[in-house]
Every structure is written in structure tokens, then in C-alpha cells.
Amino acid sequence: MNAYHKCVPVVRLYGPTNFAPVITEAARRAAKVRDGSHYQIFLIITDGAISDMSNTKRAIINASYLPLSIIIVGVGDEDFSSMNELDSDDMMLSHDGKTAQRDIVQFVALRDFYCGSFEIENEHIMNMLAKEVLAEVPQQLVSYMERNGVVPMEAVPKTRLEYTKEMEMFMQEPGSAPLPFLRDQPER
Template identity: 35%
Template sequence: MAYTEDKHRANVLAEYLHLDKTTCSRENTFRTILDRFSKLDDVRKAIEATGVRECGIIFGIDYSKSNETQGAKTFQGQCLHAVKGKHNPYKEVICILGECIEELDDDGFIPVYGFGASGCDLFPLDKEKECKGFTEVLDAYERATSDVALGGATSMAPLIDKAVDIVKNTNKYHILVICSTGQLTCEKETVVAIVAASSYPLSIIVMGVGDGPWERMRHFDDQLPQRKFDNFQFVDFHCIKDTSRNPQAAVALAALMEIPDQYQYIRDLKLLEKMSKKSEGRN
């Protein structure tokens, strides 16, 4: 019987439910990627040195109800999605990452999705087209947010699965940026999706906005030894922004920190080649 993706996901979930999360099995080759850069220019040079030539960007925004309370300490008690007046945390992340990540996107088009909204697990912020650059990402966010009803259940799985589909359809390395409060109600689904995504040329960056706590996001970052490689980077947006002399550079550095090593793992594991062969077999 063929070893299907659904069967693999079921096995991952079974492992997650029973695995000692602080250890790796002897057979597993998973290694946590260490944060080893101190300057943004060094990360950029390392990304170039690893040979990243074709790269796509996917952006996801958390519309769960937790946004209403997660700004108690970090956003003067306001909802994190308050769109009137000054920049809210989501707008800040979009603007900061637009300056450092947009240059990696070879075609400039950025699919943007919302998740966690009431009655909708996943939806495009712009139903007419993909955004061209982060300026249009910001415009799409501002237009869509006032009409979105925040939801209760929260899972990153639909967004991660969608990103994997995009990677498969384009046969290209992608970076998925998820801006989120990190307060998941469907944690197991998200774990399975993260592990499954490690079989594809996809890096996941979670920009944590709001008050936290962030233990689960840090666990996803440094543990989950069932993964093929460490494909997940967590960034505590407010902590880094509020404790740095140059907040924009510090946030950008933290976001890109693991990209060079992740892409090297992708090359070593030949994930792009394997995906291309699967695509040829389907045609």
C-alpha cells in the first residue's frame, strides 16, 4: 500500500501525543538551527552565499478573537487590529518586513491570507489578485480588516497547508510569514502541519504580536524532532522592538536569522529536486 500524506500526518500526530518533547530519538537526524548572526548584512550575505535565486513570499494574518485582549500590555489595551490612527502591530510588521524580505521575492507577487476569522478558516485578503509588493499587502490589510469578524478557534494548519500547495504548484522555495498572537486552540493540527511542511522547500517565520505567553511558539521553534529540518522561526516582535536601538534592523535580523541554514538543509535534503520529480510523475 502506498504511503500517503494522510497516513504520514496521522503517524506524526500519534508521535506528538506520546513523544517526550524534550528529546529526539537516536534514529532522528533533526537538529535545531542556532541563531548565529549579529548583523543584518551578515544574514543577507549568507542568504546570497547559499544560492537562493528563486524565492516566493506568502503572508498570513491572525484574525482570532485573542487579538481583542492581547494588546493589554503591548498596545495600550487596544485590539491589535485597531486600524484607525497610528500603526497597529500588524501594520508595523508588514512595513518592517517589507523593507527586508521583499527583496528576496523574485517575482514581487505576494499571496496574503487571513486565518482564524469567524466562520472561515482561511481566506485571501484580496479576492481579486495577489498583492504586488508589501505596499499592496498593507493596502489589502487595511481594506479587509474592518470587515472581518474575529473568530474563536485558531489553527495555523490551513495556512501552512495552503503554503505547501503553493510550493508544490510553483516548484519553488517559499518563505511563509505568519503574524499571530500565537494563542492556538487547535495546537495538534498546527504541529502536524509544521512537521508535514518540513518535507517541502518552505521556511516558516512566525512574528508574535501581543502579550503572549510564547512557550508554545518557542517549542515549535526548537523542538518537534519529527521534522526533516528546523523549518520554523519564532520572533517575539514587541520584545525585540522595545529593547533594540535600531528596532527595524533588529526585527528584520531576527526574522531572517535562520533562512541561510534552512535553505542549506533544503539543498542538502534535495527537497526541490524531489518535489520536481513528483511533479513530473504527475504530468
């Protein structure tokens, strides 16, 4: 959250708000490894209502077959009611006669956790926000594994080198996040 608040003053958010292209790209990346050994979580932070709702629904339905969860965090005072259509808590997302295989979207409005203040001092509020943002991911991951017949494997510790090489596969494309901090990985 601190990184977000540092960026807000220098980043200009503007429309139109088209989700379909970035969801399609996230799905393309998730499709690279479908054996259950990798599961992607895609975070979208938005300050506006979706401009390409029809295409976004199609992209989410297509992505629902992949090892992918999409978390959408709405910031600001926009009307985010349309986001609830994408979060299939009550009914599976359908569009153009097609239905998503599983629920892969979680929407959270940031304003529900802050009372007009952007000061991040209350650890309890931060924990509640994190809990809500990640609430559906475990079930989404399990639903993918079950639908694709993936059974848990025995955990085998990896060396720092093995872990880094594996992650490099995903880091070769523009737009990827930096490698996670490896401080706690064993040296071998």
C-alpha cells in the same frame, strides 16, 4: 512595518487561532516546484496562542520535506511559550511518532523589540527585528537544497517579461501576494 501599523486599527483579530489549515495550504503551494528553483517563505502574524497545536505540528512536520520556511511573528501580550515548541532550535519537532526532516520555523515575539511603543522611528530596532525574523532562513534553505541534492546553478539574468511570466504561475490562486515591484529589472 508601516503597512502593519496602518492595518491594525481596521483589522479585527480573533480566535480560534488555527495554523494547520494555512500551513497546509502554504505547503501545497510549495510542493508545486520541488526542484530547488523556488523556495517559499510563509509569514504568519498572530496575536494568540495556537488552538490546534497537534494539527499544526503534523502540518509542520509534513511541510519540513518541502522548499518552505515558516516565520511566525507574535504580536501583543499573549503567552507565546507554546510557539517555541514549533521553532526547533534545540530539538527537531516530533509528534505522533514522526519527526520533522529539518527545522523550518522561526518564531519572533514583536514585543521583544518594542518597549510598549508602536512608533517605528528607530532604524536600529527595525534592523534588529528584520535580522531576527530572517535569521534562520539561509540555513533552512541550504538544508533543503542539501537534503534534496540540489546544487547551485549559474545565475542567468532574466528579462522583466520572463520574470513576470514565471511569477504568474504562483499568482493565479486567491490569497497570493502581488507581484514584486520590478523597477530594477532590465528591459529586454
